Amino acid sequence: xxxxxxxxxxxxxxxxxxxxxxxxxxxxxxxxxxxxxxxxxxxxxxxxxxxxxxxxxxxxxxxxxxxxxxxxxxxxxxxxxxxxxxxxxxxxxxxxxxxxxxxxxxxxxxxxxxxxxxxxxxxxxxxxxxxxxxxxxxxxxxxxxxxxxxxxxxxxxxxxxxxxxxxxxxxxxxxxxxxxxxxxxxxxxxxxxxxxxxxxxxxxxxxxxxxxxxxxxxxxxxxxxxxxxxxxxxxxxxxxxxxxxxxxxxxxxxxxxxxxxxxxxxxxxxxxxxxxxxxxxxxxxxxxxxxxxxxxxxxxxxxxxxxxxxxxxxxxxxxxxxxxxxxxxxxxxxxxxxxxxxxxxxxxxxxxxxxxxxxxxxxxxxxxxxxxxxxxxxxxxxxxxxxxxxxxxxxxxxxxxxxxxxxxxxxxxxxxxxxxxxxxxxxxxxxxxxxxxxxxxxxxxxxxxxxxxxxxxxxxxxxxxxxxxxxxxxxxxxxxxxxxxxxxxxxxxxxxxxxxxxxxxx
Amino acid sequence: xxxxxxxxxxxxxxxxxxxxxxxxxxxxxxxxxxxxxxxxxxxxxxxxxxxxxxxxxxxxxxxxxxxxxxxxxxxxxxxxxxxxxxxxxxxxxxxxxxxxxxxxxxxxxxxxxxxxxxxxxxxxxxxxxxxxxxxxxxxxxxxxxxxxxxxxxxxxxxxxxxxxxxxxxxxxxxxxxxxxxxxxxxxxxxxxxxxxxxxxxxxxxxxxxxxxxxxxxxxxxxxxxxxx
Numbered sequence: 001x002x003x004x005x006x007x008x009x010x011x012x013x014x015x016x017x018x019x020x021x022x023x024x025x026x027x028x029x030x031x032x033x034x035x036x037x038x039x040x041x042x043x044x045x046x047x048x049x050x051x052x053x054x055x056x057x058x059x060x061x062x063x064x065x066x067x068x069x070x071x072x073x074x075x076x077x078x079x080x081x082x083x084x085x086x087x088x089x090x091x092x093x094x095x096x097x098x099x100x101x102x103x104x105x106x107x108x109x110x111x112x113x114x115x116x117x118x119x120x121x122x123x124x125x126x127x128x129x130x131x132x133x134x135x136x137x138x139x140x141x142x143x144x145x146x147x148x149x150x151x152x153x154x155x156x157x158x159x160x161x162x163x164x165x166x167x168x169x170x171x172x173x174x175x176x177x178x179x180x181x182x183x184x185x186x187x188x189x190x191x192x193x194x195x196x197x198x199x200x201x202x203x204x205x206x207x208x209x210x211x212x213x214x215x216x217x218x219x220x221x222x223x224x225x226x227x228x229x230x231x232x233x234x235x236x237x238x239x240x241x242x243x244x245x246x247x248x249x250x251x252x253x254x255x256x257x258x259x260x261x262x263x264x265x266x267x268x269x270x271x272x273x274x275x276x277x278x279x280x281x282x283x284x285x286x287x288x289x290x291x292x293x294x295x296x297x298x299x300x301x302x303x304x305x306x307x308x309x310x311x312x313x314x315x316x317x318x319x320x321x322x323x324x325x326x327x328x329x330x331x332x333x334x335x336x337x338x339x340x341x342x343x344x345x346x347x348x349x350x351x352x353x354x355x356x357x358x359x360x361x362x363x364x365x366x367x368x369x370x371x372x373x374x375x376x377x378x379x380x381x382x383x384x385x386x387x388x389x390x391x392x393x394x395x396x397x398x399x400x401x402x403x404x405x406x407x408x409x410x411x412x413x414x415x416x417x418x419x420x421x422x423x424x425x426x427x428x429x430x431x432x433x434x435x436x437x438x439x440x441x442x443x444x445x446x447x448x449x450x451x452x453x454x455x456x457x458x459x460x461x462x463x464x465x466x467x468x469x470x471x472x473x474x475x476x477x478x479x480x481x482x483x484x485x486x487x488x489x490x491x492x493x494x495x496x497x498x499x500x501x502x503x504x505x506x
Numbered sequence: 507x508x509x510x511x512x513x514x515x516x517x518x519x520x521x522x523x524x525x526x527x528x529x530x531x532x533x534x535x536x537x538x539x540x541x542x543x544x545x546x547x548x549x550x551x552x553x554x555x556x557x558x559x560x561x562x563x564x565x566x567x568x569x570x571x572x573x574x575x576x577x578x579x580x581x582x583x584x585x586x587x588x589x590x591x592x593x594x595x596x597x598x599x600x601x602x603x604x605x606x607x608x609x610x611x612x613x614x615x616x617x618x619x620x621x622x623x624x625x626x627x628x629x630x631x632x633x634x635x636x637x638x639x640x641x642x643x644x645x646x647x648x649x650x651x652x653x654x655x656x657x658x659x660x661x662x663x664x665x666x667x668x669x670x671x672x673x674x675x676x677x678x679x680x681x682x683x684x685x686x687x688x689x690x691x692x693x694x695x696x697x698x699x700x701x702x703x704x705x706x707x708x709x710x711x712x713x714x715x716x717x718x719x720x721x722x723x724x725x726x727x728x729x730x731x732x733x734x
């Protein structure tokens with residue numbers, strides 16, 4: 001009885017305090033959100049700064065001697081800023097292409113990683129005063145140097161750069177055809193192999209990567225831009241504090257010492273003390289940092305681009321499947337009926353299935369560029385086709401093995417050769433078994449085709465990310481993109497179902 | 507017509523056929539009976555080369571069925587097998603009709619694609635055969651829509667479509683009631699009277715009697731001596 005009484009008391013006490021605890025937690029939450037950004041940073045004792053260590057030298061990179069330590073001029077700058085704010089810096093790893101949305105959703109306090117001040121970005125986030133002035137540097141093959149030297153001469157040319165960068169906007173405005181890359185060495189590889197006519201990138205990148213390619217020449221600087229620190233527009237006190245900290249770091253010459261430590265200082269940086277805010281980059285005017293422009297609606301031009309990208313997705317997927325099916329049949333038949341090459345077929349299937357398709361596309365397009373110079377579309381189709389053939393092969397093998405052995409024996413007993421029996425009797429029945437798996441694969445392929453954007457093909461998903469940056473909003477382009485994928489895959493599923501019924505006769 | 511002598515076949519260490527000899531002449535019916543697992547079905551499968559016998563000789567219509575280890579003469583052996591199979595019809599215990607084809611298409615499949623008979627001609631002949639086995643009305647049906655007895659007849663029509671000189675049947679009565687069984691016996695007797703050699707595996711003594719077959723009993727991989 002005593003025990004029971006004690007238990008009841010505890011339970012009663014819990015019931016009474018539970019609402020209080022909830023109120024306390026909620027109250028704390030409300031207090032926390034009422035805190036200003038700067039108060040929050042001081043409270044936490046750390047400045048969380050977002051960057052991508054894959055951006056490499058000299059921005060943010062792992063120290064070769066101590067891989068758990070980061071180095072880079074932005075690492076040093078972040079440390080100096082944190083010191084000025086009286087807190088510790090904490091690096092937050094984030095894909096470079098999604099730095100802005102991650103900043104918006106609060107993954108870190110500031111974005112500090114070669115973020116160029118572009119109108120699209122300035123429309124979404126607030127920028128500090130610049131900490132680096134860069135040139136948009138044009139690189140061509142040595143032979144083309146006299147012909148391609150300014151923006152006007154790039155009209156109609158394929159020019160490699162990073163998607164959604166300042167150079168991207170400049171090239172579009174100049175009537176060139178920008179080719180989007182996600183890495184910094186790949187644009188030069190493609191230029192060297194004649195897949196593009198030129199490369200337009202920030203001088204830091206060009207200075208690091210162009211010397212590795214002896215056939216290339218710097219053709220000139222086509223404009224100037226600024227790297228600045230991105231802050232959420234609502235965190236005004238943080239922006240003011242960052243600007244103040246930068247002022248002091250610049251005034252006592254510390255910024256230029258940091259830059260000099262990475263070989264980045266030059267006459268151009270002498271002007272940084274006077275560049276007080278996002279001024280005019282070469283190609284576009286930038287709105288004031290405190291007046292972010294809201295999301296823009298999709299217009300018919302964007303819609304047309306989306307349709308083109310959907311056609312690209314459909315073409316790549318269909319062509320890749322058209323390659324994967326016959327190759328898959330050959331692999332399955334080899335595995336089942338040709339003992340002499342069975343080992344080869346099995347090895348192909350297992351290696352291709354067992355390694356990422358992204359890696360295979362990279363190897364095919366960039367890795368083999370010296371031996372086999374495929375254009376991006378061909379590489380995309382061949383890469384996806386070779387990959388999916390391995391999956392198709394296993395679906396067909398399962399289909400063939402699902403057909404009772406008596407079907408083959410009945411055909412042989414009638415005097416058919418094994419080959420004829422396979423073609424006339426076993427394969428048509430195996431197709432019926434394999435069809436749902438093939439449909440599944442084709443739908444998966446439709447979506448996997450978005451991976452080919454790493455080798456510069458602009459398909460539906462890439463178009464969506466580019467448009468999202470342009471429009472300063474992800475919701476509308478994201479929904480449109482999803483709707484287009486569905487509009488392609490659903491009819492396909494229906495069609496396959498009808499075909500199954502026809503083949504089944506039941 | 508079918509001559510088998512000293513036939514041996516083992517699966518691993520398990521001896522299935524231990525020196526089997528038998529003969530089936532043109533216009534003759536031989537019923538092979540014996541307990542389950544005594545090697546009857548394996549013998550049938552050896553005769554048309556679905557299994558390769560380890561040793562012994564098989565001759566059908568004067569053509570030799572390859573036996574023994576497949577050696578260098580592999581291609582020649584394959585051609586010999588194809589020639590034999592066109593002369594020997596085989597009706598499986600489970601019929602094994604082509605599941606994705608209609609009854610008519612099952613019957614014309616081999617004449618058109620193996621013997622290169624024009625489709626129109628093969629179709630006419632197939633219709634006559636289906637008429638003879640009594641399922642002409644089901645020509646457009648798929649195998650799964652047929653009863654067991656109908657599938658049995660369709661399989662016989664399919665085997666006859668190649669104009670074989672010998673017909674091998676594996677347990678043809680397992681799915682039939684006594685009435686159907688008597689009909690089948692009458693049908694097969696009619697075919698044999700036209701000169702066909704017929705080797706039938708069955709452990710149904712009533713069926714053997716209805717066929718008026720010469721009965722051979724197989725025990726443990728050997729033909730038992732005829733009771734004198």
